[in-house]
Structures are given as structure tokens and as C-alpha cells.
Amino acid sequence: MKVEYKLQDKFDFWIFGALILLITIGLISIYSATVNHPTAYGNFQKQFFWVITSLTVFIIVYYLPQNLFRLIAIPSYALSIILLIIVLFAGKTVYGAKSWLDFGGIGFQPSEFAKIGTMLALSYWLTYKKRDINNFKDILIALVIGFVPIFLILLEPDMGTAIVFMAITIVMIFWSGISLFSLFVVLSPSIVIFASLFGIAPLIFVLIIIILSLFYFKKDIFTSITVFILNLASAFFFDFVFNLLKPHQQKRIESFLDPMADPLGSGYNALQAKVAIGSGGFLGKGFLQGNQTQLRFIPEQWTDFIYCVVGEEFGFIGSILVIILFVVIFIRLLGLANSSKDEFSSLTTIGILAILFAHFMINIGMNVGITPVIGLPLPYVSYGGSSLFVNMILIGIAFNTYRNRRQHI
């Protein structure tokens, strides 16, 4: 059946418009943060070059045949794992994490590429021959697919990216129709880990809640005990991971809990970001007028702390605008995932949404002081070629789905 579609039926102008606006805001903010900087003054031009490159790649991905993604799912995942292993040996250490690979002057992060691979592999596995998602073995395999890269990334160690992979895995399993109990089994360990951050008392409190929930689900005694032990183990596992973290990362987690304890040390960035955003006020100080930014109180502000340039120079209005643009993208992606009749496409879209949302929440959260400072860029806004490149490929995949969504009716 051949139907002539209008362009707006094949191309989501809402997302694209929001995307272009975010990229523009990003370029403006990068310009402001680096124009007076002694070493980073060329970053605006570099980022502009990456914007053009990424948009080209986006167009290419948009026009790729839809089946291709299913075909390359397993190879790209395998390549991701190989690269993640290579980087542990041959990688370049940046900000305490061995996360960069150099290819003749062009550096890139395998963990960025692995987002695509993992997301595709999970989509592939979860839609493979109508899997029973509540089958314990199938869930376990899905979890393994997700946790192999997480484990490798934690070895770098790159906490922020690892969290993104957790989000991808859990959200995709959730979206593939897992039962409430299974979701509880998957999610409860992360709640336990989070509670353990705050000390022994909250941890015991959460463990008691988990025991009560297990009574509510009325599963057999063996399953219940297994789930509880899994939770306990995850608390210990986290302790193990916490000790794997570099001291500066541990400090960051600790300083999130009490940023004022060490205002000049690890809490410095969080505090300065808040001061920058807060001093911006309702309308902001104006382009190039943000003293916190221009006086370089926040190191490397054009990467993870780009949002406080917006907050300081464009105020509450500018900050809210960025949030709204992201929410527009999220809701459109969710609508696409929800309306897509092809399960693989639906899952890839939801995976993309999970990646973007995780970045968004953690980055904005650490800028405004509601999540710990774990280095993650703000998609499309922060400076960084490989991040922008991968994010444009991701949105290209989503647009590809959008272009082809009618074919599955």
C-alpha cells in the first residue's frame, strides 16, 4: 500500500524545533562561558562544527532503512563491549575516569557509543520471538545485557554513565510489560542502594518496607527470601562499588548529602552552580553579563554546568524554557513510543527517551542541587562533540521510527 504523506507526518517538527532551540541556547551559553577564557576560547567554533556534523549524521540516520537497526543490534552491542574492554587497557584518563579512546587525534568515548549498542540489543532481546517478560530467566538475560556494560563502565570508573545504563535497562524492561512484582524485584535493589547512601537507619527502614511488600505480594517463601537476599546483596554490592569509586567521586556523593560541609572542596561546584543560578534572578543578568560565569567561578562550566550559564544570564525565564523544551521532546518521544505498532521501534524510542531523560534529570538536578554532582552533560546543550554526535544519532533513530511508523498499521 503506497500512501503519499505530508512532510509533517514523516518528520516531527515539535521535537526538531525544540532540538534546534536547545542547540542554539547551548551555543550561546558556550560562547558566553568561553569567550573570555584563556584556554577554552575556541570551544564555540568547535561546537559549531560538531553541530553541523551531527545534523548531517542525523539526516543520514533519518533516511536509513528501518530494518537496519534490528540487524545491527547484536553486532553493535558486541562492538560496544569490545571497545569498553579495550578502553580499560588503552584508554586515556580524563577527570579520573579511563573513558577515552584516541583514534588519530579524534577522541571518543566507547561508553557513548555503547548507549546505542545496549539500547538496540535490549530492544532486540526483549522483542525476540514474543518473549515472556515475566519469565525469570528472560529478565535475568535482559539484566545481564544491561549490566555487562554497566560493570565495565564502573571499572573506568564513570558513575554517571553507569547510572544512565541502569536507567536504560530498567525503563526498557518496564516498558516491555513486566509485572508489578517483577518490576519490584528489579527496582527494589536500587531503592536499597539509594537508602544506604543516607546511612544505616534509612537502610533498615527500607529493608523493613521491602519485607512488608513481600508479604503483600504473597509469593512463596523461597521466592520472597531470594528477593530479600538479592536486596541485601545489592546493598553490599553498592558498598563494594562505592569503594571502587575514585576518592573524588566518593567525595562528590558525600558532598551532595551535605554540600556546605566542604564549600571549597568537593561541594564547591554544587554550591557555585547554585549561586550562579540563584543570582540570575527572574530575568537573568543578560548575555555575557553573568559575573559567576565570566569570573570563572565554576570550572569547565561549558560542559556539565552549562545550565547555570543559562540560569545566570537568562534567569528563571530562560531556565524554565530549557525545561519546557526538554519536556516537549520527552512527551513527543513517549507519544511516538506509545503509538508505534512495531515493538522493536517502540522499545528503541523508549530507550532513547530513557537515555535523554536520565541525562536531563541528573544534569539539571546537579545544577540546581537536587542530585549529586556526577559528571553528565546536558544533551544538546553542553559542549562536547561525541556526546552531541551520539545524541543526534539517537534522535535520528527516533525520527527514523517516526518516518516509518505508518508502515506497521
Next chain:
Amino acid sequence: MNNSRALLSIFIFFVAFIAISVRLFNIQVRDHDKFKYYAERQQNRIYPIKAERGIIKDREGKVLAYTKDDISLFADTRMLTKSRRDTLASALSSVFGKSKNHYYKLFDSKKGNVLLEKKVSRVESLLLSDLVVDGFFKTEDYTRVYPYGKLASHVLGFVDQAENGATGIEKQFNDYLSGQDGRLLVERDALGRIVTVNDALTVPALTGAEVTLTISQQYQSILEEELEKGLNEYQSNSGVGIIMNPQNGEILAMASLPNYNPSSYSQFSNEERRNRILTDTYEPGSTIKGIVMAMLMDEGKVNPNEVINTENGSYKFLRTRIKDTHAFEKLTVQEVLEQSSNIGMVKLSTRIDDNAFYKYLRDFGFGNTTSIDIPGETGGRLKKPDEFSKYTKAFVSHGYEIAATPLQVITAFSAVINGGILYQPHVVKKVNSNVNNEVVQFDSKKIRKVISEKTSEKMKNLLIGVVENGTASLARLDDMLIGGKTGTSQKLVNGSYSSSEYNSSFIGFFPADNPQVICLVVIDSPKIGRYGGRVAAPIFKNIAERIIESDINFSPYRKDIKRKNETNKDFLIAENLETENYVPKNEIFITANYSENSKEKEVENYSRTTMPSLYNKSIKESITRLTALGIKYKIKGSGKVIDQSIMPGTKLKEGMICELVCSSEMVN
């Protein structure tokens, strides 16, 4: 396919959106002021700019104290890496010419801030302006400079480490001198480097006021030099001198030896830094006789020509014995002062009642600070009438049982000779303030009228007599008539009067008929000489001669004074003057020769208006005399005068010719 889960997702987005929005609202709108304050506090720094301290000038505008804007160099050794140390050491050694090792040793000497160079001049520090090394910094380190070194150190005072006046004018006028500190508002980046200067909120520092003193650098150096010479000559450890204008209380010079250098004040002892003129009281001894005499005369209790029985030098007063150094049987009141007779003064002091005696001394300023504009003054000690014993007046009248600072003595004495007005002594003439461009003038301040002008005039002449005929002959000048009074007081040592330690003093003024300068010299315990007339008077003479020589204002007063040759042992005793014309305006007293050891009084009373007796004088001397009087002469014979055509005591008229008959045979 997943509607319920899609709805859950939308719910999560909604919650996230609300959470972030609320957070943003709280930070950016509700707590905006707080964060704005935090931001400004860390971005903006206010640096105080220290105002330059004002200069102090003498009355002619010579700069006695100013501030040099030096810079000190420091390094925080904790911040010095190997390469920074190398850069710093080589840069500093090339500018200051010291070895690199010198600086390496300093770097190693301690952790933290190390002083590399102290008080480097601005010019030298400019050579280092390109040297930017983390951990190396410069601070302004002002230096107070006193170009004349020790000169007038006790008047000027000194400033402490923080540039605050600690003593003297530096302390008294500290508020004026220190000016107004400014402030520099700068924006700093995260590393503390200054990025911009906010001109709108920057207040420049205002240099401190210019203080002009009444002190004359010229007089001051004369005073200090002569005092120093005097201390060496008479072997004393300390002495003071004050020069003042008696007509308005302006201090022209004030020296207290030993003195100190204000720029290195810490190297001097408190003994040297103490301004004895203000802090040390002494019993003024005979100098007070001039003051007591003035009160007696003002009260009409004495007549200068009245003869007082001076008891041949020893007199039993109540149950004590008063002694004179030189015994006289009888002295006129005038001679009591000239010869500084204690017995005479004791007898005269009984004529005035306790209350009047106290009131006069009080009015002359004793027992009270003079309120001079230098801090640290003490008020001395004056007994109140109800504390008086039967002996008090007697002892005070020759300078005991009363303690005064040298400043009080000279201030009181000024009132005796200036027409009877007590002025408040002061050393600051005016202050030119930069802060509000005001000029504060410190005019002379009359405190009270103490004695009548007539009394003052009489006293002036009596005091001229002291120099010309009395104990102060060594103070006489060749070309100007002066007045004064000597003083010698036994020092109180451990509660009893010492027989070997004396305060030798002389207070003198000139020109005698229109006093412009009054000067007090007090020498503490000279080992050579003892009496004021022997020690302090010659020092005064040296001071006076140099001042008159150097100050053009005195030239109209200079004239040749013909006195009897001082080495001439011959003498004539002049007739006593009539009571009525006791002090004719142009009377001159000339002493033939006064020796402290001579028991005889050698006084010749010589008037310009009457013919002197030339009997037994040499021809040369007689001619000199007659020339001075404007009398033409004829001489018969040779040798000494045996007769004269105009009889002694005859009123002289213009055009008179005197015939002198001389003979080489001694007529006795």
C-alpha cells in the same frame, strides 16, 4: 500498547517538571537576594587604600616629617614550586644584587609567609612589576621619614608599626595627619585575581593634613647643637632647652637631651624618648625669684631701692637657717634679685599673705598643665594655702617646695616680662586639611592677665640688672641688651637634698626692651660648674648669639654696647638712684667684673643722661665712655683720670665738652 505505563511515564515527567520548576523558583526568585549576596561577596572585594600620612613642616615650611610609599615583598613558601622558586630567586637577585642562595635560604626558612625584602622603594618595585608568580606578593609598607633625624624628635614624636602616632605631634594630631583611607572595589575571579575595578564604588584615599609648627628648624638646630655642646663641656647627661616667643606663646624650639631618632624609635630607651620638658618636674630654684618678686611688686609690697638686711649671709628663720652663697650685709631689693639672695627673698616673702601668694603662683600657671598641644604633660606640684607650713612661702620664694616642668617655668616667666599676660604655649601654627579643604589656624591664646603692665616693665629692668650686674654676667651679649635670671637648685635624691647634684638653669630674654625671644636652659647635674650663672648662662649666651646672628629680624635691635672692660679689676660704685626715676627707660647697668668668689659687690651704675665718674680710669676707657655718651672731650696729661670738668651726676646736654686731667701717678 502501553497506555497505563505511558500515563505513568507522563506522570513522572510531570513530577520531574514540577520538582525542577519549584526548585528553580526557590533559587532564582525566592532566594534570589541571598544568592546575589553570595555571588557579590565572593566576586567583589573591598581593598582599603591606606591614606598617605600628612607632612609636618616648621614655621618656614621646611619639611620635618613625611611619608615614603615603600613596598615590602613577601612569598608564601607553601605555594612555591621548584620552578617558581627559581624564577623568583633569579628575578630578585638581579634587582637587589643579592645571591640567589640568599633567597633560597629564605624560602626554606619557614612554611608560610616569608618576608623577602622590606621597604623597597617604589622605583625598585617597578622593576618587578612584570614578575607574576603565584605565591609572591607585594604589600604597601609606608615609611615615616624624618629628614632632620633627631631634630625636634620630642616635639614631632613617632609613629608605631601601624602608622599611628604614638607620641608628640604625631599623636596629638593623628586624626588630622592620618587622612582618610579610601577603598578600592574590585571584581575577582575564582582564583582571586583582580579582573575589573569598579570605579563607581571606589573611593580614593585622602592624604593627611599638612601640619605647620611654630617651631623654627633653624632655632631648633641651634638650640640642640648648643645644648649638646654644653652637656659635653659641663659633663652632664641630660638637659633641656626651650625657646619661645613671650608675646604669644609660640614655641620656637624645644629640645630635650638625650633625644632619639623617630624613624628608628625602637632602638632608643624610654629615657631618651621621654620629653623631659613636659614630663619631668624640678624645683626651679632661684629662677622663681623673678616671679615672686613680680608678685610682691604687683602687690606694692616692695620698693626696689629699699634696703634689706641680708644678715651677712646667714639668717635664722624660725627654726631653720637660710644661707647665701655670697654674704652681704645689706642689699637693696634690686640687688637681692641681682645677687639672688635667699635671705632677702625669705624676708620679703613674709610680706604677702598665703592666699595671695598661692593665687599669684596659680595665676602664673603653676600646679596646672599649660595645655600645650603635645601629649603627656604633667602639672607639677603647688601647695594649696591650707597645706602651707610656716616655711612654705619662704622656701617657695627661693625655689623649693614647688615642682614645675621647664615649660611651666618659661610660660610663667613670659608673663613676667611681656606685660603680664599668661599665654598658652603651643607648637602648632596651622593645619591644612585635605579631607574638607579646611585650614585650622591655632592663634595664640591669652589665658589671663597676671600682673600689671607697669609691674612687668619694672621686672624687665630688674632682670636686665641681673645680667648686667648680677649672677648672670656670663650671659651678656656684646651687641644686645638682655634680661634673665639664673637658678641653681639642689636636686632631691632619695628624699633628701643632694649636696652634689644640682639643676643649673638660666632663663633669659631679648631684645630686653621688646622681648621677642625667651629661652630657658636647664642642665641636670653638671659635673663641672654648678651654678646656673656658670653653666646655663653661657649656653644661653651661645644660643642667643647664634640666633641673633642668623635671624635678620634682630638686626634693628643690634647695637654696640660699651661696657667696662671685664678684665679690669678696678671698679666704681655708682650712686644709688632716686626712687622716683628708679627705672629710667634707657638705663644701663654695667658690672665691672663679677666673680662668684668675690665678696665685694662691684657695681657701677651708669646712666646715659648723667655724667659718670671717670676717676681713676684709663684714657682709653674714658674716651670710649664719653664717645658712647656723645660727649666731646679734651685730655690733659697721661695715665689715669684724676679730674674731670663735668662733675659726676651732672645732667648731660648735647654739645657739652669734658676736660679730663690725667696723671700717671696713682691717686688712691
